[in-house]
Amino acid sequence: MIDFLQMVLNGIAAGSSYALVGLGMVLIYKASEVPNFVQGEMALLPVFVAFMLLESYGVPPYMAFPITLIFAFFLGCFLEFAILRRAKDPNILGLIIITIGMEMILLGLVSWKFGADQRVMPFPISEYDSIAIGNLFISSLNMLTLVAALFIMLVLFLFFRYSKIGVAMKASQQNETAARLMGIKTKQVRMLTWGISAMVGTVAGLLLAPVIMEPFMMWNPMMKGFAGAVVGGMTSLPGAVIGAYIIGVIENLFGGYVSIEFKSVVAFAVIVLVLCVRPSGLFARHYVKKV
Amino acid sequence: MKKKSLSIAAIMFLLVFGLALNGSAEQGVTDTEIHIGQWSPQTGPAAPWGAVARGTDAYFKMINAEGGIHGRKIIHHYFDDGYNPAKTVAGVKQLQEDVGMFGWVSGVGTACGLAVKDYLMGRKIPWVGPSSGSSHWVDPPQKYLFNDYPLYSGDAQILVKVAAEKLGLKRIAITYQNDDYGKLGLAGARKQAAKEGLSLVAEIPMNVADTDMAPFVMELKKANADSVLMFIGVGQVARLIGTGKAMKFDPRWMTTTTCADAPLMIAITKGLFAGTIVANFGLFEPQVVGIGNTEDVNNPSHPVVKKYYEDAFKKFAAKEERWGLTFVAGMAYAEPMLEGLKRAGRDLTREKFVAAMETIKDFKGSMGRVSYGSFDPNDPHCRVGQTEIFASEVTADGKYKVLMDWTEMPYVKID
Numbered sequence: 001m002i003d004f005l006q007m008v009l010n011g012i013a014a015g016s017s018y019a020l021v022g023l024g025m026v027l028i029y030k031a032s033e034v035p036n037f038v039q040g041e042m043a044l045l046p047v048f049v050a051f052m053l054l055e056s057y058g059v060p061p062y063m064a065f066p067i068t069l070i071f072a073f074f075l076g077c078f079l080e081f082a083i084l085r086r087a088k089d090p091n092i093l094g095l096i097i098i099t100i101g102m103e104m105i106l107l108g109l110v111s112w113k114f115g116a117d118q119r120v121m122p123f124p125i126s127e128y129d130s131i132a133i134g135n136l137f138i139s140s141l142n143m144l145t146l147v148a149a150l151f152i153m154l155v156l157f158l159f160f161r162y163s164k165i166g167v168a169m170k171a172s173q174q175n176e177t178a179a180r181l182m183g184i185k186t187k188q189v190r191m192l193t194w195g196i197s198a199m200v201g202t203v204a205g206l207l208l209a210p211v212i213m214e215p216f217m218m219w220n221p222m223m224k225g226f227a228g229a230v231v232g233g234m235t236s237l238p239g240a241v242i243g244a245y246i247i248g249v250i251e252n253l254f255g256g257y258v259s260i261e262f263k264s265v266v267a268f269a270v271i272v273l274v275l276c277v278r279p280s281g282l283f284a285r286h287y288v289k290k291v
Numbered sequence: 292m293k294k295k296s297l298s299i300a301a302i303m304f305l306l307v308f309g310l311a312l313n314g315s316a317e318q319g320v321t322d323t324e325i326h327i328g329q330w331s332p333q334t335g336p337a338a339p340w341g342a343v344a345r346g347t348d349a350y351f352k353m354i355n356a357e358g359g360i361h362g363r364k365i366i367h368h369y370f371d372d373g374y375n376p377a378k379t380v381a382g383v384k385q386l387q388e389d390v391g392m393f394g395w396v397s398g399v400g401t402a403c404g405l406a407v408k409d410y411l412m413g414r415k416i417p418w419v420g421p422s423s424g425s426s427h428w429v430d431p432p433q434k435y436l437f438n439d440y441p442l443y444s445g446d447a448q449i450l451v452k453v454a455a456e457k458l459g460l461k462r463i464a465i466t467y468q469n470d471d472y473g474k475l476g477l478a479g480a481r482k483q484a485a486k487e488g489l490s491l492v493a494e495i496p497m498n499v500a501d502t503d504m505a506p507f508v509m510e511l512k513k514a515n516a517d518s519v520l521m522f523i524g525v526g527q528v529a530r531l532i533g534t535g536k537a538m539k540f541d542p543r544w545m546t547t548t549t550c551a552d553a554p555l556m557i558a559i560t561k562g563l564f565a566g567t568i569v570a571n572f573g574l575f576e577p578q579v580v581g582i583g584n585t586e587d588v589n590n591p592s593h594p595v596v597k598k599y600y601e602d603a604f605k606k607f608a609a610k611e612e613r614w615g616l617t618f619v620a621g622m623a624y625a626e627p628m629l630e631g632l633k634r635a636g637r638d639l640t641r642e643k644f645v646a647a648m649e650t651i652k653d654f655k656g657s658m659g660r661v662s663y664g665s666f667d668p669n670d671p672h673c674r675v676g677q678t679e680i681f682a683s684e685v686t687a688d689g690k691y692k693v694l695m696d697w698t699e700m701p702y703v704k705i706d
Contacts, residue, residue: 003509010505108334116338117613118526118559128563130537139537211533212526212559216336220502248503255506261469261496263506 002135007252013142014224015248019149020204021218021225022232022240023156024197029234030173031193034095035226038079040218041106042198043205046072047121048114050206051213054122061124065206069199076198080191111215121209145207152200153241160237169193224248227267231274233284242283246270317640319393325632325639326366327351328392330379330407331399331422333371336499339525340399343422344369345612346603346621347397353603354629361637368392374399376406383407387416394418394644397624401425401471412436417644419631420624420676424548425471429671430704435641437648439627439661439676443472444479445700446547446570446680447520451483453545453568453682453695454518460543464493464516466507466531468523473497476522476547479703492516497523504534511540518543525550529559536563548572548680552616554588554689565687568694570680573658574619577681577693585690586683589614595657619657626656627663627676649673659697671702678702 021039028036036042050068053059059067079102087098127141138146160166171179172186180186204225205218224247225240232243247267255263274282319326331344351365359365368386372378379400386392387410394417398404401423408427411418417435421428424443428436447465454460465480467473477494484491493514495507508531511519519542521528528550535541544567550556551569571577575586575593591597599622604614612618627648632639634647645666653660659679667673680700683691 003513006509007506010503010509013505014503111334111338115611116334116341117555118339118529120559120561128533128536128561130539132539137538139534212529214526215334215338219336220500251503252506256509260506260510261498264498264500 003256004253006136007256008249009136009138011249011252012146012245013138013248014251015228015245016142016145016149017204017208017221018224018228018247019241019244020145020152020207021201021221022229022244023149023152023225023237024201024204025226025229026234026237026240027156027193027197027200029229031169031190032080032084032095034092034099035234036197037096037099037222038102038106039197039201039225040222041103041110042072042076042079043201044110044215044218045075045106046198046202047205047209047213047217048110051114051119051121051209061122068206069202072198072202073195076194076196077191079198080194084194085187085191107215114215116215118212118214120211121206121213123210125210127210141207141210145204148203148207149241149244152203153237156200156237165189165192224267227271229281230271231281233281236281236284239281239283243281246282317393318391320363320639323363324366325360325363326368326390326392327628328383328386328395329367329369329397330372330382330403331369331397332374335373335375337374337400340374340422340617341371342612342615342617343397343399343621343624345608346618347625348621349603349607349618350599350622350625352607353599356602356606360629360632361639363639372403374403376400376402379403380406380410383410387411387414392416393639394628394641396420396628397422397621399423401427404428408433408436415641417628417641417648419628419648422620422624423472424475426475426671426702426704427471429674429702431668432666432671432674434666435645436674437627437631437663437676438674439624439658441548441572441659441677441680441700442479442675442702443475443522443547444482444703445678447476447479447522448483448700448703449570449680449682449695449698450520450545450547450568451480451487451489452698454543455484455487455489457694458518458543460518461489462492462515462517463489463520464495464511464514464518464542465491465520466493466495466497466511466523467520468527469496469498472549473522475703476520479700480520482703497527499524501527502530504530505538507531508534508538508540511535511542512538516542518545521546521550523550525552525556525559529556529564532560532563532567543568545569551685553685553691555613555615556685557687557689562687564685567685569683569685569691571683571691572677572680573623573656574616575691577683577696580691580693582693582696585686585692587690588616588619593657599657623657626658627651627654627661630654630656675702 046068053064129140130137168184172189228244228247229240232239254266333341351367355364370382399422404421412433419437420439424440428438467477556564580586631648635643652662661676664673679697682695
């Protein structure tokens with residue numbers, strides 16, 4: 001029983017970082033209807049900027065991390081404004097290709113500027129300390145990630161429900177033409193969404209960086225976050241979070257009871273299964289466009 | 292008509308003598324140059340291993356600055372394959388067919404090397420020192436392929452030997468990358484464990500993409516392992532040890548030469564790598580340092596390595612380059628090739644080079660002794676090169692404390 005509970009706890013811990021990346025992806029999918037493959041690198045560059053602030057300029061963490069989040073926000077806005085918006089009448093495939101292209105550019109930029117050697121981000125909480133709940137362990141960093149994922153989900157929920165910009169975002173996502181007719185500046189709203197999404201992803205990156213930092217560090221969380229978002233539903237914020245936790249827990253249980261060898265690919269088997277049974281994901285409403 | 296005849300005669304003359312002249316020279320060799328190719332990942336997930344090619348480059352520049360080989364400079368062509376075998380094939384073909392390499396040196400990655408092995412061997416192009424300890428390079432042996440990286444099975448053997456004989460540990464487990472690298476380590480560990488009258492208490496495969504180490508730590512804990520061999524990637528080693536600490540699992544960690552860069556590992560584990568036992572294939576001499584004494588790679592005691600530090604690294608490495616195991620390894624892998632080129636003499640052909648390589652016996656550069664033999668398609672030993680390994684323990688300040696002297700580790704055939 002202890003093993004089972006530990007596996008579930010491990011799954012929740014792993015799922016938290018997937019959830020943060022998944023949240024970012026869902027935000028952009030709702031705004032632009034594009035699976036955003038630059039999500040990981042929108043976090044990667046700010047994480048390395050944070051590292052540079054901390055290591056090269058001696059900026060204290062309480063200043064470096066907020067500066068990094070602001071940088072991430074502007075990076076997201078810039079990518080939407082300078083690249084995505086310039087695409088002429090793009091279809092979904094074209095948009096996906098653009099995000100893959102941006103991903104490669106940002107990855108190349110980080111590799112060129114910071115090199116390929118592994119390093120670790122100085123962080124106020126030790127990634128090697130753990131909290132014991134009886135015979136169960138969870139690392140302090142994983143606990144922080146879990147709290148951050150739930151907190152950000154709550155903030156986004158409140159933001160979309162009660163703030164003017166949040167409601168404008170929701171309106172733009174649901175019917176862009178109608179929103180524009182109602183006086184909402186939909187392009188600006190979309191740009192803001194990209195900025196917020198980059199910030200959310202960067203939180204995940206900052207919480208992963210104390211373990212290992214390298215140019216490819218966001219690849220696996222991005223894939224798993226994407227898997228979680230697809231399972232939960234690409235248009236549902238709580239769905240993305242729950243989907244990510246489902247992926248994390250299934251991975252761990254599968255590794256413990258079935259095959260540790262195929263633990264890392266089980267997420268994608270779950271995607272196939274969910275897409276066959278519920279194409280919109282477990283928690284998203286299935287919209288049918290009238291023609 | 293007369294003009295036309297003259298032209299035809301001139302063309303024929305040029306063709307005949309041109310071909311004859313060309314036929315007398317080996318591809319990739321001119322009066323003043325020898326062209327050597329190499330691939331390595333300068334970008335992508337294995338980019339930290341890109342330092343191998345940069346190390347080789349600095350080494351060749353040092354050799355050239357000292358006069359080259361028999362009056363010829365080495366022209367080193369290396370390209371970034373991103374650890375992608377498709378790119379390795381494209382790059383090798385381009386350099387071989389457009390520029391013309393005399394031979395190839397090093398080359399990071401088993402999959403990348405395997406992708407071009409048949410191409411190079413089919414054209415009888417020498418390749419020395421693939422940068423991975425895979426059995427594919429020697430079993431079956433290839434006439435033009437000379438290995439010098441100790442096979443991963445040897446790393447596992449010495450680590451199990453240290454655990455069982457030196458530290459008295461009996462519950463040895465292994466976590467291994469689910470590919471050729473890891474499986475060869477597993478084969479070596481099993482063989483040595485059997486020799487010690489033990490069996491491995493856990494054999495846990497890991498995929499390259501695995502980043503969540505908690506399930507692996509749980510399996511190791513369940514097996515009650517007192518020592519764990521890690522045949523996985525550098526980042527995974529750091530994550531596994533860190534997750535072990537967080538989950539209160541603290542065995543004697545042991546790892547292979549690929550993860551033995553002590554200063555780097557100490558830095559990325561924030562000191563948790565201290566006490567880890569690593570396999571070494573050179574770069575310092577256990578007898579010179581002394582069993583129980585420590586070696587600082589930033590102040591090398593090995594005269595050959597010290598020379599590399601002064602004459603290659605300081606003079607030819609880029610300003611931001613880090614002096615470390617991977618960079619120096621790039622020089623070490625190329626040493627036997629240089630020895631072969633020297634022995635082949637001024638009148639250099641590939642066949643003479645291969646014959647010269649086969650005369651190398653107990654050659655000592657910065658690694659252990661390297662030996663080759665006459666080509667025997669049934670005997671991997673004629674191309675294995677180096678079979679000696681020693682072991683050390685990493686200290687908290689990123690140095691190596693020598694635990695075991697050079698030990699001959701016999702070739703293990705993978706099942």
